[in-house]
Amino acid sequence: xxxxxxxxxxxxxxxxxxxxxxxxxxxxxxxxxxxxxxxxxxxxxxxxxxxxxxxxxxxxxxxxxxxxxxxxxxxxxxxxxxxxxxxxxxxxxxxxxxxxxxxxxxxxxxxxxxxxxxxxxxxxxxxxxxxxxxxxxxxxxxxxxxxxxxxxxxxxxxxxxxxxxxxxxxxxxxxxxxxxxxxxxxxxxxxxxxxxxxxxxxxxxxxxxxxxxxxxxxxxxxxxxxxxxxxxxxxxxxxxxxxxxxxxxxxxxxxxxxxxxxxxxxxxxxxxxxxxxxxxxxxxxxxxxxxxxxxxxxxxxxxxxxxxxxxxxxxxxxxxxxxxxxxxxxxxxxxxxxxxxxxxxxxxxxxxxxxxxxxxxxxxxxxxxxxxxxxxxxxxxxxxxxxxxxxxxxxxxxxx
Numbered sequence: 001x002x003x004x005x006x007x008x009x010x011x012x013x014x015x016x017x018x019x020x021x022x023x024x025x026x027x028x029x030x031x032x033x034x035x036x037x038x039x040x041x042x043x044x045x046x047x048x049x050x051x052x053x054x055x056x057x058x059x060x061x062x063x064x065x066x067x068x069x070x071x072x073x074x075x076x077x078x079x080x081x082x083x084x085x086x087x088x089x090x091x092x093x094x095x096x097x098x099x100x101x102x103x104x105x106x107x108x109x110x111x112x113x114x115x116x117x118x119x120x121x122x123x124x125x126x127x128x129x130x131x132x133x134x135x136x137x138x139x140x141x142x143x144x145x146x147x148x149x150x151x152x153x154x155x156x157x158x159x160x161x162x163x164x165x166x167x168x169x170x171x172x173x174x175x176x177x178x179x180x181x182x183x184x185x186x187x188x189x190x191x192x193x194x195x196x197x198x199x200x201x202x203x204x205x206x207x208x209x210x211x212x213x214x215x216x217x218x219x220x221x222x223x224x225x226x227x228x229x230x231x232x233x234x235x236x237x238x239x240x241x242x243x244x245x246x247x248x249x250x251x252x253x254x255x256x257x258x259x260x261x262x263x264x265x266x267x268x269x270x271x272x273x274x275x276x277x278x279x280x281x282x283x284x285x286x287x288x289x290x291x292x293x294x295x296x297x298x299x300x301x302x303x304x305x306x307x308x309x310x311x312x313x314x315x316x317x318x319x320x321x322x323x324x325x326x327x328x329x330x331x332x333x334x335x336x337x338x339x340x341x342x343x344x345x346x347x348x349x350x351x352x353x354x355x356x357x358x359x360x361x362x363x364x365x366x367x368x369x370x371x372x373x374x375x376x377x378x379x380x381x382x383x384x385x386x387x388x389x390x391x392x393x394x395x396x397x398x399x400x
Contacts, residue, residue: 005056012122080146099236227286259389265319266400275373276389302327302376
């Protein structure tokens with residue numbers, strides 16, 4: 001078996017199957033491991049001697065290895081014939097929370113969660129009753145054979161444009177599973193895609209109220225507010241579809257992961273929110289809506305992956321908001337703030353942004369909230385969104 005890229009996903013495949021030829025830029029000469037795997041530089045790949053190529057999902061379609069491949073498949077395709085009943089979760093925001101909520105509800109039913117949440121398919125138990133897979137657009141782009149039995153699609157908004165080339169290609173990847181789904185299978189689908197053709201049974205929704213009505217769920221019994229309310233309703237909907245069960249107590253015991261609208265207070269009891277996982281404008285808008293009645297000191301910026309930030313500013317121009325920009329797109333944010341007449345400070349770094357907020361005259365306003373929700377990826381200044389979030393919390397604690 002030929003493997004492109006040597007990351008978390010493909011390392012698990014190599015470990016499981018052995019006797020693989022692995023091509024990665026980090027290898028400069030042929031080497032071996034004790035399991036008979038060969039590690040080679042990309043220029044040594046010969047497509048004529050390869051029967052099947054499995055790629056790491058993050059490798060760009062323009063990569064020379066991808067272009068040379070004649071039998072390219074995804075990680076999902078590799079396990080298509082041995083995959084148990086599978087639930088795939090995709091969309092732009094909320095995938096991880098929805099996946100983990102579904103696993104929280106269905107673990108007692110013998111389910112396992114994996115995919116983009118951190119567990120490669122090669123490490124999942126193929127004898128499990130259900131696989132719950134957070135599914136990225138990268139994986140979907142390369143998948144040709146595998147399909148879900150139940151597909152949950154959260155709303156799609158511009159993201160990963162630099163990888164896919166344009167929004168239409170990103171959107172097409174997210175909708176791709178519908179092409180292969182069969183009669184008797186189910187897709188929960190945003191209203192925008194009502195007319196998209198598929199043999200699967202469609203459950204259409206526009207908002208949380210639609211989901212609650214369809215599945216006969218009492219929203220008042222759910223302790224989450226948006227952006228997590230919709231995730232909880234989707235998880236409960238899956239439980240209702242598969243087992244005709246709505247367990248309010250269990251879903252309310254779910255603990256949302258770190259770095260997603262994570263509230264905490266400083267030494268002076270001022271409210272701060274760590275939403276470092278908000279790497280696109282829809283995620284940031286979801287966080288902002290929860291605090292619309294407050295004055296908001298918003299830390300915004302990073303690597304926006306070529307996204308147009310105008311739709312964000314069209315909405316927040318009507319908010320009581322001050323923006324503190326950081327990262328590589330700070331100048332773009334400065335121009336937009338000037339265009340939309342929004343108070344702005346260019347801080348460049350997260351540390352300086354926290355300091356600037358604390359020194360701002362509106363910091364002590366009653367009901368003011370201080371929000372890191374960057375609408376951008378973190379890799380221009382941080383190793384990950386997790387590091388960005390942890391640094392944010394530490395800066396606040398150190399300066400207060």
